[in-house]
Amino acid sequence: MADLANRLEIEDLKENLRAVQELLHRHQVVEGLVARQDMPRQDLVEQLVQKQHLAELRGKIERLHPADIAFILESLPLEERLVVWDLVKADRDGEILLEVSDAVRESLIASMDSEELVAAAETLEADEIADLAPDLPEDVIQDVIQSLSLEEREQLRSAMSFAEGSVGALMDFDMVTVREDVTLEAVTRYLRRLDELPGHTDQLFVVDRDQKLKGSLSLARLIVSDLEFEVGTVMIPELISFNPEDKADDAAQAFERYDLVSAPVVDEAGRLVGRLTVDSVVDYIRESSAEQVLAEAGLSEEEDIFAPVWDSFKNRWAWLAVNLVTAFIASRVIGAFEGSIEKLVALAALMPIVAGIGGNSGNQTTTMIVRALALGQLQAHYWRKLLKKELGVALLNGMVWGGLLGVLAWMLYDSKALGAVMTLAMTLNLALAAFMGVAIPYVQQKVGKDPAVGSSVLITACTDSGGFFIFLGLATLILL
Amino acid sequence: MADLANRLEIEDLKENLRAVQELLHRHQVVEGLVARQDMPRQDLVEQLVQKQHLAELRGKIERLHPADIAFILESLPLEERLVVWDLVKADRDGEILLEVSDAVRESLIASMDSEELVAAAETLEADEIADLAPDLPEDVIQDVIQSLSLEEREQLRSAMSFAEGSVGALMDFDMVTVREDVTLEAVTRYLRRLDELPGHTDQLFVVDRDQKLKGSLSLARLIVSDLEFEVGTVMIPELISFNPEDKADDAAQAFERYDLVSAPVVDEAGRLVGRLTVDSVVDYIRESSAEQVLAEAGLSEEEDIFAPVWDSFKNRWAWLAVNLVTAFIASRVIGAFEGSIEKLVALAALMPIVAGIGGNSGNQTTTMIVRALALGQLQAHYWRKLLKKELGVALLNGMVWGGLLGVLAWMLYDSKALGAVMTLAMTLNLALAAFMGVAIPYVQQKVGKDPAVGSSVLITACTDSGGFFIFLGLATLILL
Structure with a gap:
């Protein structure tokens, strides 16, 4: 028990x-x-x-x-x-x-009601209030600000001034600072007076009288060192620091790569202004990976699964509208070949295969590239090499799957020529998928857009309309 | 400077x-x-x-x-x-x-060569060797085991015995333990002799002589407490612990929820066997979210973007093959209505719209449900409520987008009846998408499969074949 x-x-x-x-x-x-x-x-x-x-x-x-x-x-x-x-x-x-x-x-x-909201917000620290602020009514925020100390008001103002996705929006103000020229004995006495250290305090930040960051003293080091030493002799002078304007993504990568628990945030002049801790970083990583998964299915925000029908409709409509437009364009491409389909109705049954496989293959290419771009692993002079490789994979896929489908079409409709058109169209559409699969994230990155957003719709639009055009066009040229 | x-x-x-x-x-x-x-x-x-x-x-x-x-x-x-x-x-x-x-x-x-590999492995700790082991040749592993101490061999054996995705596979053995009945003074002296604490040591684990976990003493608490106290009086007796067989996913959620830096891993008898740290958890979270993104595009493993064409082909072929099968089935559904298409070729141009929008909408439903399931937020008695809501959204979407497309079809082909068939077919296919979008993850979960894997292919297969069948079937019944 x-x-x-x-x-x-x-x-x-x-x-x-x-x-x-x-x-x-x-x-x-x-x-x-x-x-x-x-x-x-x-x-x-x-x-x-x-x-x-x-x-x-x-x-x-x-x-x-x-x-x-x-x-x-x-x-x-x-x-x-x-x-x-x-x-x-x-x-x-x-x-x-x-x-x-x-x-x-x-x-x-x-x-x-307002009163409850003010009471709730008042139990929080400045950086936490800043996280809630966008959802609170203006009068509640004003009341909360009134109740804060001058220092906290300054912190709240600072925390609210940084854009979402920046280090400044994730940082807190709970750092413990010490001076270089005091003994570890004095530091220990100081800490005992604090009674309790803020969560995730694995290190104390060493600053000078202007709050300029000089180094870091980890608790582990404080414990194992002789208390007569001065902070300056046992501190680590080199430590990874962030700027409030740095991207949270970069900070998350640094936390992952260098196994950090906390890190100082300093302004342009080198003054300590805040602290980033691993728990905020973990929350950030989870949230952004969830957002990515949702965005890929066109859900514009995290949906309350029990939301009213109307709220769900609003959350999802934009994606459906975009897809409707691309589907309509593809439909008009088919419409242009109605004469051919009338003569050879087998084309109608076979065309979705050509379009569909192109879309699947193009999405594989783009997914891989978007991931490499997000990690910063794709250097400018390797794009050409990558394109060559992807076209190679497309050709191989075209021979294997295009060949297989060609034989199936030949057997089903007893027409060698139709089989040949099928194989050729699949190979060409896979090559188009490979080219667009590389080109779309390349261009998105060049013009400064996030390649993770919308590349899947774009690639599918190309391979759908392109696939129908290639297949029906070839069939019209060769068979009719 | x-x-x-x-x-x-x-x-x-x-x-x-x-x-x-x-x-x-x-x-x-x-x-x-x-x-x-x-x-x-x-x-x-x-x-x-x-x-x-x-x-x-x-x-x-x-x-x-x-x-x-x-x-x-x-x-x-x-x-x-x-x-x-x-x-x-x-x-x-x-x-x-x-x-x-x-x-x-x-x-x-x-x-x-083998010699280099043995030398490389020997620089690592037991839990790290276990991570590399699956990629090392058998003779290298044998040589490495020979070079380990008895305790390390036991640790290696233990670390290798746990399945991927379990806490045991993520834990390390670098925990510092102390007894309940010693003074903080003695603990401090003991730690000084260690010279350096293992990374991510935010707490010492308090164990009895049988290695049974009794509580935790955080470094922060050790520093701010009076050194004359005994460990037993300042330690926290309640702490979150894991079992080596626990799922890494659950552990990651606990680290995120309770903002942990490290946590003890105990066996069935309550004995401390290892330690889980936030850096391994962050790596795990990153890897599993990357795997999810890759799996959704059918990339069976993380691909070296500069891999040879043949390696890429092997990594991607299974997905294309599965999609080819579903596309072929959809193609045969169309084949069954070739007579209708011959009579009214407009059907060929309009049918991909019905199928495509159904797929998009179904994937939205499934993505949202899969996420709620992964978080454990969907209780058994809410499925019915969810299905009703999704059918409601589908009806609304059907009226809005189906209505719009119906008008477009009417204007394009100058046929009110064709427009009505379009609207009706889209609404029905969206309802099918909503039903399958709820049913597929529900069934996958019931039979113990991961709903995140393959649900997108399944839903698209249903809405493609189903969409073609509904639209062409309705057209045959009503128009011809």
Whole structure:
């Protein structure tokens, strides 16, 4: 028993979530019963049962980590979400709002009045308030600013001034600084007075009187070193630092590559202005990889899976509209060859194969290149080499799959010429896919656009319209 | 100057990489000149220039972090990659092999003889050797095992016994342990004797004489506490621990949710067997999100962008083959309606629109559900609710886009009936897409398959064949 008490295993955590969900479900069932009996005055027993459930639920929730409560809120439909949200103690509202996804945050904020929102925001630190600010009403923000100290106001202003996706937007202000010329003994005494160090403090930053960064003293080093030494003799003078304007992507790569836990953020003059910690970086990595997956399917933002139909429609319509336009263009390409199809209706059945395989192959090329570009691994003088390789792969694919489909078409429609057209068209469309698969990310990068966005639609548009044109055009020339 | 010397900014790091690439490019140009002149005995001056370049390059490389060298190796074509690899000092080979991607690692290992490989592996720790082991020849592994201490052999055996994607495969053995009944003073003395703490040591693990985990003592707490206290009084008894068999995905979610830097790994009996650190977790998150992106385009593994054509073909063929089969089935569906198309050739031009938009819409539904499933946010009793919502979105989309396309078809072909068929077919195919978009991940999850794999192919297969069938079938019934 004692052994179990001091360990929180991942299964226990999952169990907690299940217990809350179970309680909610029961609560919902009871409410359902009450509603179904359609009584103006609820039965006393049932009222009691329900109150008991809610009390039990409140107890469970109180023992959960804010991130777990956020998780539960995200996995509930709106109505039940608000039941749980009401049970959360007001002083935890702020940290939970920070943890939930944007879509769910909106739904929670909409259920709170100004007073509650101000109270929630006041429990947070300046950099955290800055994260919430875009979702808060203007009057709430003004009230919150009033309640801050001068230093915190300055921090909030600074945190809100950096663009999303910059280091400045991710950094916090919880760094502990020391001077070069004090002894480790003095540092230790200073730290004891702090009582508790900010989370993720693996190192103290050494600064001069102008706040200029001079080096870093890790806690590990502080512990193993002789306390009579001065900070300047044991600190590490070389450390990786960021500028608030640096891209968060670059910072994330640096954290990954150099296995950092925290890193200083300095301004142009070399003054320490903030700190970046691995937990913000992990959150950032997760969020941006999720965004990428969603963007590839044309979901413009993270969708609350229980969002109303209308919200979902708005989140998805732009992508469908773009695809509709490209599909319509492809349809007009076919329309131009209606005469040929009328004469040889087999063309109608075979043409989607040519277009489809081109799209699949082109997307493989583009995916690989976009990834290399995102990692910064594609040097300018290798594009030509890459194009040659991709055209080689396309030719090989054309011979193998085009050849196979050619034989199938020949057997199905008993026409060698039709088979030959099929093989030739597939090879040409695969070559077009390879060329566009390299050219599209190349051009996007040249003109300063993110090659990850929209390249899949563009490549599919080319291989669809191009595939129909190549196949129907060749057939018209050769067969008719 | 002094200010600049103690800061490594992200731009400096990038500059280093550019300098090496520049040198390599020059080196390559010189080699090119030599080769083009086709002289059996190279000109002395050019030989000198080349040697100078190589010496300069070696100097640059020596100053780089192993992760940066790995990055450079990944961004070079094979030939140049091996030039750089030869310049790397042998004692750094091991750590660099750990950092590079699998495809590049294979190419580097292929260029080394057994002796070099054994020497490289011997510079690593047991858990790191386990990461390399799958790529090493059997005789090299045997030689390495011979060189290990008994404890290390046991660690290696343990690390290699856990499946990829488990916590056991990610953990290391660098944990520092202390007993409950010693004073912080004694702990501090003990740590000083260690001289240096292992990387990412933010806490010491408190164990009893049977290695059973009792709690955690963070370095921050050790520093701010009175040294006369015993470990047992200041340690935190509750901490999140993992089992080696736990899924790495769950561990990554826990690290993200609870902002961990390190966590203990304990066996069934509660004994401490290893440690998980945030740097391994970050690497894991990055790798699995990259794999997901690649898998969605049907790239079966991370591709070396400079791989030979044949290697690329092998990496991509399976996906193309699967898509070819589904495209062929769709083609046969069209084939069944050739008589209808012959009578009304407009059908051939319009049918890809119906199929295509269904695929786009179905993929949106599936992407959203797969993400919710991966996060564990979809409870069993909400599937029905979700299906209703998705069918609602499909109906709305059908009215809007189907209606628009219906009007376009009516105007293009001057046939109200054709327009009506278009609208009806699009609405039905969108409803099919919504149904399959929910049903496919639901079934995949029920039968224990990963819903992220293959759902996109399946949904597209349904909406293609289904779309052609619905549109051509309706047209045959209503128009002909």
